[in-house]
Amino acid sequence: MAVTISTSFYEYDTPDWHDLSTVVFTSPNMVSPNTAGTRSHILPGELPLATWYEIVGENMWRIYNRQIASIESFYPAVDPATTVSGFDIRNSIVFEVTNGENYDNRLTAWDSVTHSSTNNYLISTDRVKASCANYSWSGGTEDAPVTVKYGGSVDPETLEPENPFAPQYNITLKGNTTISGVEQYYGDWDMIYSLPTSGRQGDYLIVRPWLDNITASVPYGVHDFVITLHYSYT
Amino acid sequence: MDKQLPNFKHMTGQDGKVYGIYDTVTSVNPYNCYFIVKYPDGRVIKGNNLFDTGWDDIPNGFTELSYVLSTGKIIPIPKFKAYLPLIECSLGVDGSRIFHSINVKCLEPNSLQVWKIILKQDNLNTRFKIGDVILGREPLPKHLNKSWKYTS
Numbered sequence: 001m002a003v004t005i006s007t008s009f010y011e012y013d014t015p016d017w018h019d020l021s022t023v024v025f026t027s028p029n030m031v032s033p034n035t036a037g038t039r040s041h042i043l044p045g046e047l048p049l050a051t052w053y054e055i056v057g058e059n060m061w062r063i064y065n066r067q068i069a070s071i072e073s074f075y076p077a078v079d080p081a082t083t084v085s086g087f088d089i090r091n092s093i094v095f096e097v098t099n100g101e102n103y104d105n106r107l108t109a110w111d112s113v114t115h116s117s118t119n120n121y122l123i124s125t126d127r128v129k130a131s132c133a134n135y136s137w138s139g140g141t142e143d144a145p146v147t148v149k150y151g152g153s154v155d156p157e158t159l160e161p162e163n164p165f166a167p168q169y170n171i172t173l174k175g176n177t178t179i180s181g182v183e184q185y186y187g188d189w190d191m192i193y194s195l196p197t198s199g200r201q202g203d204y205l206i207v208r209p210w211l212d213n214i215t216a217s218v219p220y221g222v223h224d225f226v227i228t229l230h231y232s233y234t
Numbered sequence: 235m236d237k238q239l240p241n242f243k244h245m246t247g248q249d250g251k252v253y254g255i256y257d258t259v260t261s262v263n264p265y266n267c268y269f270i271v272k273y274p275d276g277r278v279i280k281g282n283n284l285f286d287t288g289w290d291d292i293p294n295g296f297t298e299l300s301y302v303l304s305t306g307k308i309i310p311i312p313k314f315k316a317y318l319p320l321i322e323c324s325l326g327v328d329g330s331r332i333f334h335s336i337n338v339k340c341l342e343p344n345s346l347q348v349w350k351i352i353l354k355q356d357n358l359n360t361r362f363k364i365g366d367v368i369l370g371r372e373p374l375p376k377h378l379n380k381s382w383k384y385t386s
Contacts, residue, residue: 119255
C-alpha cells in the first residue's frame with residue numbers, strides 16, 4: 001500500500017515540532033530563530049559551523065552550535081571509539097511512518113535533487129556523516145517512544161528487540177557506495193505503521209547529521225547536498 | 235503519500251525534468267504510470283499512479299499483468315503464480331522525490347524472478363533508459379505477505 005512518511009525536527013527553546021525542509025550548516029553567529037534562507041559567510045576552518053534546521057519559507061533554528069560534539073552525554077559521539085549514549089531530539093531529525101509500510105529503507109546523501117550523483121566536494125571527500133537508528137516499541141507502556149519522539153532522550157539500543165535494524169554511529173553517507181565492504185549508507189530495513197493503541201508504536205528513524213573535518217582545506221563556496229531516504233512500497 | 239514534486243520541472247504528459255548541479259534526470263510522469271490486470275471473466279482493472287498504485291485493493295485471480303508508462307510504452311509481465319510489485323523511490327528531506335524503478339517480484343517454485351522496470355534516466359549514468367527492463371533473481375522470502383497477488 002502507499003506509505004506516508006513525515007520528516008520533522010524539534011525546536012527546543014520554544015518547544016514545538018516542525019516539518020523539515022532542509023539541513024543547513026552555516027555560522028553559529030546569528031540569532032536563532034532566523035529567516036529561512038539566511039546564510040552567513042564564514043571561512044573554512046575559521047569557526048566551527050552550526051547545524052540549523054529550516055522550514056520552507058519560514059524560519060530556521062540553530063539546532064547545535066558546533067560540528068564536533070564528542071562530550072555531551074546524550075549526543076552520538078564523533079569519535080567512533082567513544083562510548084555512545086544515544087540520540088536526542090534536540091539535535092536529530094525524525095522520520096515517522098504515519099500510514100502504510102515501506103521496505104528496504106536506506107538513508108544516504110546525494111549531490112542534488114536528482115538523487116543520482118555523489119559529485120559533491122563534501123560527499124566525495126567523506127565529510128558527510130550521520131548517526132542513525134530506527135525503532136518501534138511494544139514494551140507495555142507508551143512512554144518510551146514518546147520519550148524519543150516528543151521530549152527526552154534514549155539510547156536506541158535499549159529499545160531492542162524491537163529494533164529491526166541496529167543503530168549505527170558516525171557513518172559516512174555517499175550514495176549507494178560500498179567501499180571495501182563498508183556500506184556508505186544506513187540500511188536496508190523495513191518500516192511498518194501501527195496504531196498507537198495497538199501496544200506497538202512506530203516505526204521511526206532518528207538521524208543526527210553532521211559534517212566532519214571542516215578545516216581550511218575545504219574550498220570556499222556553497223556545498224549543497226541532499227539527505228534522502230530510499231525505500232520501496234506497493 | 236504527498237503527491238507534490240518540488241524538484242520536477244517542465245512536467246508533460248510523458249515525462250518531467252529534474253535539474254541538478256552536474257546532472258539532469260528525465261523521469262516518467264508518475265501521475266500517468268499504472269498497472270493493468272485482466273481477469274478470466276473479462277474484467278479489467280486499471281491502477282492509479284505511482285503515488286497510490288491501488289495494488290493492495292485488487293482481488294486475486296487475474297490472468298494478465300502489464301504496466302503502462304507515461305511515455306506510452308506497455309510492458310507485459312509473463313504469467314507467474316503470484317506477483318509483488320514494489321515502487322522504488324527516494325525522498326529528500328527537502329521534499330524532493332525521484333522514482334527509480336518498479337520492481338515486480340514474480341513467484342516461481344524455487345525462487346523469485348524480478349522484473350525491474352526503469353523509470354528515469356540521466357546524463358551521467360547512460361546505461362539504462364526509461365522503459366528498460368532488467369531481469370534478476372532472488373531467493374524465496376520467508377513469508378509472503380498480503381500484498382502478494384495470485385493469478386488464476
